[in-house]
Amino acid sequence: MLRIAVCDDNIDELSNMVQLIDLYRTSKNVDCEYAAFPNGIELIAALEKGMRFDIYCLDIIMPGYMGIDAAQEIRGYDKAARIVFFTSSPEFAMKSYSVKADNYILKPITEEKLFIVFDDMLEQMQTDDADAVIVKSKEGIQKIVISNLVFAEVLGRNVLYHLKNGKVIECAEPFSTACDNLLKYGCFVKTHRCYLLNMQYVDVIENHQVTLQTLSPVPVAQGKAHEIKQQYLAYQMREGG
Numbered sequence: 001m002l003r004i005a006v007c008d009d010n011i012d013e014l015s016n017m018v019q020l021i022d023l024y025r026t027s028k029n030v031d032c033e034y035a036a037f038p039n040g041i042e043l044i045a046a047l048e049k050g051m052r053f054d055i056y057c058l059d060i061i062m063p064g065y066m067g068i069d070a071a072q073e074i075r076g077y078d079k080a081a082r083i084v085f086f087t088s089s090p091e092f093a094m095k096s097y098s099v100k101a102d103n104y105i106l107k108p109i110t111e112e113k114l115f116i117v118f119d120d121m122l123e124q125m126q127t128d129d130a131d132a133v134i135v136k137s138k139e140g141i142q143k144i145v146i147s148n149l150v151f152a153e154v155l156g157r158n159v160l161y162h163l164k165n166g167k168v169i170e171c172a173e174p175f176s177t178a179c180d181n182l183l184k185y186g187c188f189v190k191t192h193r194c195y196l197l198n199m200q201y202v203d204v205i206e207n208h209q210v211t212l213q214t215l216s217p218v219p220v221a222q223g224k225a226h227e228i229k230q231q232y233l234a235y236q237m238r239e240g241g
Contacts, residue, residue, distance in 0.1 A: 002032035002122075003052065007043045007070060008059035008086070013107065014038065017057060017086070020114045028115075030122070039063075040070030047077050055121065060087035071099040082121050133181045135161065135171045142169055146185050150214055151197035152178050164201070164214065186238065189231045192221045199235045 004021060008014040018036050025032050035053070037043040039062055056074055060067035071083050083101045086109055102124075103117050131146040150162045154175045161169040161178075171178075175194065182188045182196055190196050191210055195218050204211040207225045210218045220228060 002030060002054050004032060004034040004055045004057065005037065005043060005046075005053040006034060006057045007037040007040055007062075007067070009039050009062040010059070011038065013059065013086075013109070017109060017114075020109065020111055021057075023111065024115060024118055028118075040065040040067065040073075043070055044073045047074065052078060053081060054125070055082040055084065055118075057084050057086060060085050061089060068099065071101065075099055082125070084117060084121070131185060135169060135173070137169050137171045139169075144169065146182075146187070146198070147200070149182075149198055150201045150212055150216065151195060151218055152182065153196075153218075154194040162214075162216065166214075187235060189228055189235075191224065191228055192219045195219060199232050200239075202232055205229050205232060 006014060006017045006021065008017060014036050018034065021032075021034050024030065035046070035051075037046070040058070041064075043056075056071070058067035058070055062070075067085055067087070071085075074081060074083065083099060084103045084105065085101055086105050086107055088107045102121055105113055105117060132143050133146070135142055135144060144161055144163070148163050148165070150164050152159055152161050152175075154160075155170075157172060159171050159173050159175055159178045161171065163169070175196075179190060179196055183190070187199050188196055189199055197210060197212065197218050201212045201214060202210055203213045205225065205228060206220070208220055208222075210220060210228070212218060
């Protein structure tokens with residue numbers, strides 16, 4: 001159940017937001033509930049009583065108690081909640097980042113604008129909940145979602161993580177570390193001393209290589225094809241069951 005709070009001092013804007021959220025709920029078949037607040041004070045009072053939301057949609061410019069003020073209070077209760085600002089003025093854009101807002105949308109709020117923002121947030125929230133490994137690459141600390149990882153390979157002293165979108169993340173770490181981190185997930189199999197692949201992407205298993213759905217060929221160590229086929233069959237039976 002997705003819980004959404006909407007806060008705007010303009011009753012017409014508040015009503016419009018509620019209608020758009022309800023339209024999003026029905027058209028996207030999202031299990032959610034929402035609550036509307038005419039000002040930030042009432043929203044924070046609800047939090048003080050124990051109410052919590054996954055997404056906060058806040059008007060920034062409200063008399064007496066600005067949306068930024070409400071967002072700062074929200075962060076005191078919940079560091080991970082999603083915050084989206086809706087406003088008619090772009091001058092507060094920089095301040096929105098101080099409370100780690102997810103988005104900043106200029107009014108008027110339309111179906112197209114809201115749907116794009118909510119689609120992005122829900123996708124990110126699903127990613128946050130997904131199984132993942134954290135790696136240190138040349139670009140910095142990165143999170144790799146297991147379902148997005150096609151295979152990993154050794155190149156020199158580095159490990160290359162190949163993602164389904166074609167991106168390759170290169171990390172200076174022992175391959176044994178990568179294997180320890182990934183083999184605890186039941187979808188990986190080591191086909192070769194230098195390769196580890198995600199069985200959800202397997203297309204064809206042959207004696208000397210596995211062809212993946214991304215068309216990438218991964219080598220199979222000599223004499224290991226039968227073992228890999230057995231592991232893949234067991235994986236498919238677990239997933240099917």
